[in-house]
Structures are given as C-alpha cells and as structure tokens.
Ligand code: ADP
C-alpha cells in the first residue's frame with residue numbers, strides 16, 4: 001500500500017460579481033421564462049428563511065431529547081474551555097473528506113501554535129472497499145509522516161493522537177464511539193456500528209507504530225476548539241467543506257438525553273446538521289437536488305448537506321445546465337462530452353465564475369471552453385451559466401445562514417459578543433460566502449447581530465482542534 005503526499009493549491013479569495021438577470025439579452029422568451037422559473041425555485045425568501053430557521057431549532061430540541069432523531073445532536077464528551085495558555089505536542093489525523101491529513105501540532109502557550117502537515121489522497125477504491133484496508137492506509141500515512149518529519153519516539157512512550165473522523169458517530173467516550181453511517185462518498189464495508197478508534201489503534205499496533213489514539217474528534221468540535229484557542233468567545237464551530245455540519249457549546253442541563261456523569265455544566269454538541277430535514281418538510285428541494293440525491297451513495301440522507309456542501313454544489317449546477325441544454329436553451333443544445341459525466345463540474349469552478357467581473361465573462365469562458373471543452377460559447381451562454389452558479393451558491397450561503405441563526409437563537413449567543421469559527425474550502429474560497437452569511441444573520445436578528453457576532457476562518461479545525469481535544473482529554477481524565 002503506498003501513501004503519496006499531495007501538494008495543496010491555494011486560490012485567492014475574491015468577491016461575488018453578480019449579474020443582473022434583467023440586463024441579459026435572452027435568446028428567446030422561452031429562455032427568459034426558464035431562467036425566471038429557476039430564480040424562483042432557488043431563492044430562499046425571507047419568509048422561507050425564517051421558517052427553515054424555526055424548523056431547525058425544533059430539530060435541535062428533538063435531538064437533545066433523545067437518540068435516533070434526524071439531527072443526532074451528538075454529545076462529544078468534550079468539556080472545559082480553552083484560554084490559549086495550553087502547551088504540548090500532539091499528532092492529528094484528519095479523515096473525512098477529499099484528503100487525508102496528518103498534522104503535528106506544537107502548542108507553545110500564549111495562543112501560539114506551530115504545525116507541520118502532509119496531505120494524502122484517499123483513492124476511491126479505498127473509500128468503498130473493506131474497512132481494514134482503509135484504516136491500514138491511515139496507519140501507513142501516519143507512519144510515513146513520522147519518517148518524513150523525523151519524529152522519533154523514545155523507549156516505550158507513545159505520541160498522543162487526536163483522530164478527526166468526520167462522519168456521524170455516536171460518541172460513547174472521548175476516545176470511543178460507533179459509526180452511525182458513512183457520508184460524503186465513503187462506504188467502506190463492515191464499519192457501521194463499529195468503533196473507528198479501535199480499528200485505527202489496531203492498525204497502529206499491528207505495524208508497531210508508537211501512537212495512541214487519545215481522542216475521537218468530529219471536525220466541527222475541533223474547529224470550535226481551534227478557534228477558541230485564539231478567540232476565547234467562540235461558541236460555535238462550523239464546517240463548510242466537502243460536507244457541512246456544526247458544533248456548539250450547550251448547557252448540560254439542556255441535554256435531556258444525557259445519562260452520563262460530568263463535573264462540567266457545559267458540553268460541546270456535534271449536531272450532525274447536514275442530516276436536517278430528512279422528512280423533506282421544509283427545504284425547497286428541486287428536481288436537480290432530487291436527481292443528485294438519487295444518484296448519490298447515500299440516497300435520502302444528508303439532505304441539507306447536499307444543498308450546501310462543496311462536494312455537491314458543482315453537481316447541482318451541472319444538473320441545471322444539462323436540463324437547459326436538453327431543452328435547447330443553452331449552448332444551442334450542444335453538450336461537451338465532459339459535462340455528461342457526474343461530478344465533472346467542480347465547485348471550485350463556481351468560485352471562479354462567481355468572481356468573474358469581466359464584461360465578456362472571460363474567466364467563465366476559459367472554464368467552459370478550455371477546461372470543459374465546449375468548442376465555443378456565446379456571451380448569452382456564459383451569462384446563463386453564471387446566473388445558475390449564483391443561484392446555487394447563494395442558496396447554499398443562505399441555508400448555512402439559517403442554520404447558524406437557529407443555533408444563535410437557541411443559545412441566545414447573538415445578544416452577546418460571540419465568535420464563530422468556520423473551516424472548509426467552500427467558506428475559504430467561495431466569493432462572498434462570509435458576507436452572505438452575515439447578511440442572513442442580520443435578517444434574522446437585526447443590526448445588533450452584526451455588532452455582536454463575528455465569523456472567521458478557523459485555523460485548521462481538524463488538525464489543531466484534534467490536538468486540543470487530545471489535550472482536554474488528558475486534562476479532564478476522560479480518555
Ligand atoms: P474537507 O471538507 O474534505 O476537509 P475541504 O475543506 O478542503 O476538505 O473541502 C473540500 C471541498 O471544497 C470540495 O468538495 C471542493 O469541491 C470544495 N472546494 C475546493 N476548492 C474550492 C473553491 N475554490 N471554491 C469552492 N469550493 C471549493
């Protein structure tokens with residue numbers, strides 16, 4: 001089994017350059033009507049925004065009451081707040097999306113952190129193969145990381161590792177849990193109902209790798225902790241990457257289903273909010289969402305995630321474009337063979353198209369003609385593509401805002417100075433995602449929310465955060 005580090009690409013963040021659908025020269029009345037219908041279908045009106053937020057709050061209460069609800073509201077066993085003075089050296093292993101990462105984290109105190117990391121691509125066959133091969137691959141990556149960075153472990157000692165495993169897990173201790181279901185394209189056999197920590201520790205032990213899995217961490221919880229290390233008012237961690245999810249600090253007295261013992265009066269809850277509205281009661285699902293869901297590896301699950309997250313936005317856009325092409329309303333009905341295949345329209349293209357402020361939509365043209373091999377495109381084609389991208393992107397941002405607003409309302413945190421740490425490439429690179437979310441919060445609470453609440457890019461939630469979780473586990477003796 002080989003583990004190959006991959007280089008990461010950095011794309012600078014830009015702002016959204018919106019097209020006014022009223023200035024587009026439509027090629028026909030039919031095209032104009034089709035666009036209007038799409039705009040209506042994809043717009044989250046203020047009324048719908050409030051209704052989704054209300055429904056989301058009800059879902060939170062249900063999940064806090066008992067297990068097995070749509071939003072799992074997982075008790076993370078993470079207690080205790082951070083103040084940035086914590087010190088120590090840890091490893092983090094981040095699994096749960098596009099890449100696997102190994103990170104070494106050195107906390108120097110004073111809110112300062114040094115990290116070194118290597119990313120490895122997880123082959124598709126490993127994601128859907130047998131669980132043992134997948135966990136062996138993880139152990140191999142950690143082993144090669146230790147070699148690469150010449151991290152030597154003396155005698156019988158072991159390095160403590162925080163394992164960020166970002167799938168729905170029913171946590172039973174800070175370093176134990178069972179997988180509820182796979183998401184985000186993973187479906188390795190024989191894992192549901194099992195403990196990922198046991199699988200990972202076993203893979204380390206078999207290879208005599210001197211690492212102890214000290215904490216099982218959801219990336220949302222890690223994001224909250226990582227942000228809290230530098231922003232002590234942090235009350236929420238959100239992921240907007242391959243998938244979407246959030247964690248927040250809850251009063252133990254509000255967690256009706258909690259039967260355990262804890263000396264603390266607060267605990268971090270991993271909400272698993274990507275699963276929201278499995279019942280399809282409130283989210284405005286379109287035929288394009290339904291098509292995506294039906295063809296996914298987890299149909300009928302993670303309904304909200306499939307409308308928000310980076311893994312899916314490009315595919316929703318592709319579905320809309322195909323529909324317009326098939327109705328001969330785009331590219332004169334011609335398709336590039338590239339676009340015939342699922343997942344070929346990457347969410348990263350949407351960021352480029354959103355930021356395209358050239359009169360001829362030059363960047364959009366480059367994606368369509370150079371990357372996706374359309375022989376030629378007209379300005380009208382490019383404008384239509386851009387509007388579709390904007391609709392899909394804006395809907396995702398507003399749904400994210402509705403979820404965040406619901407948590408702020410539930411906790412009352414919008415009334416006081418509060419920080420929210422957000423991690424994930426979608427939030428980091430998608431133009432204006434942050435301002436769209438802030439606009440949504442203002443819509444929910446008025447201008448006071450803008451003064452009190454700050455959202456910011458969290459510093460490596462799943463690396464630094466996992467290390468901080470391993471540290472808290474040791475500190476509170478729960479590991
Ligand atoms: P993960 O969630 O797996 O930890 P990331 O946070 O990097 O990883 O998120 C990866 C997701 O972000 C992918 O689904 C990808 O489509 C999306 N993504 C990557 N680059 C961009 C970009 N420039 N703009 C928008 N989305 C992006």
Ligand code: MG
Nearest residue numbers: 097219241462
């Ligand atoms: Mg991540």
